[in-house]
Amino acid sequence: xxxxxxxxxxxxxxxxxxxxxxxxxxxxxxxxxxxxxxxxxxxxxxxxxxxxxxxxxxxxxxxxxxxxxxxxxxxxxxxxxxxxxxxxxxxxxxxxxxxxxxxxxxxxxxxxxxxxxxxxxxxxxxxxxxxxxxxxxxxxxxxxxxxxxxxxxxxxxxxxxxxxxxxxxxxxxxxxxxxxxxxxx
Ligand SMILES: CC(C)(COP(=O)(O)OP(=O)(O)OC[C@H]1O[C@@H](n2cnc3c(N)ncnc32)[C@H](O)[C@@H]1OP(=O)(O)O)[C@@H](O)C(=O)NCCC(=O)NCCS
Numbered sequence: 423x424x425x426x427x428x429x430x431x432x433x434x435x436x437x438x439x440x441x442x443x444x445x446x447x448x449x450x451x452x453x454x455x456x457x458x459x460x461x462x463x464x465x466x467x468x469x470x471x472x473x474x475x476x477x478x479x480x481x482x483x484x485x486x487x488x489x490x491x492x493x494x495x496x497x498x499x500x501x502x503x504x505x506x507x508x509x510x511x512x513x514x515x516x517x518x519x520x521x522x523x524x525x526x527x528x529x530x531x532x533x534x535x536x537x538x539x540x541x542x543x544x545x546x547x548x549x550x551x552x553x554x555x556x557x558x559x560x561x562x563x564x565x566x567x568x569x570x571x572x573x574x575x576x577x578x579x580x581x582x583x584x585x586x587x588x589x590x591x592x593x594x595x596x597x598x599x600x601x602x603x604x605x606x607x
C-alpha cells in the first residue's frame with residue numbers, strides 16, 4: 423500500500439521554496455554564524471537575486487531536490503533541506519540541512535526533517551546511499567546525524583581554516599538497507 427505521509431511528519435513538512443521566502447533566506451544568508459555552520463565557502467552575504475537563482479537550480483528535480491522545512495500549521499520557513507549531486511546510475515546522493523534561526527534549533531525540527539528526507543531518498547527516489555559532510559566543530563549536526571544512524575566513513579583532515587585554526591570535515595553515509603533496519607526495527 424502507498425504510504426500517505428511522504429513529505430509530512432508530525433510537526434513539519436518538506437515543501438517547495440517560493441519567491442516569498444526570499445526575504446527570510448536573505449536574512450539567513452547575512453548571518454555569518456549560520457553560514458559558517460552550513461558551508462565552507464567564505465561567509466559572504468547573498469542577494470535576493472542570487473538566492474532566487476540558487477532556489478531555481480535547487481528545485482529542478484533532476485539531480486537536486488531542494489525543500490523548504492515548514493511547520494504543518496503555518497507557511498513559516500524554518501529551514502532548508504536539499505538532496506543534491508544525485509547520481510542516478512549509482513543511486514547515490516548528498517544531503518544537507520539547515521534550520522535558519524538559532525531560536526528554532528534544538529526543538530526537534532531538524533531531526534524530523536532529516537527523517538523525511540531519508541524517506542524521500544530511499545522510498546521515493548529509490549536511492550541506495552545518502553551521504554553528507556559536516557565540520558568537526560558542528561557538534562549539534564554531528565549528534566543529529568549519528569543519532570539517525572549515519573555511519574562515520576572518513577575524515578577530510580584539516581580541510582578548513584577558520585579563526586586561525588584548522589578543522590576537519592567529516593564524511594557520513596547511510597545505505598538503504600541500514601535505514602530499513604532503523605525504521606522497520
Ligand atoms: C544541525 C541542525 C540541522 C540540527 O537541527 P535541530 O532542529 O537543531 O536539531 P533537533 O532539535 O532536531 O535535535 C536532533 C538531535 O541533534 C542533536 N542536537 C541538536 N542540537 C544540539 C546541540 N545544541 N548540541 C548538541 N547536540 C544537539 C541532538 O542529538 C538532538 O537529539 P536529542 O534532542 O535527542 O538530544 C541545526 O542545528 C542547524 O540547522 N544548524 C545550523 C546549520 C547547520 O549546522 N547545518 C548542518 C550543516 S552540516
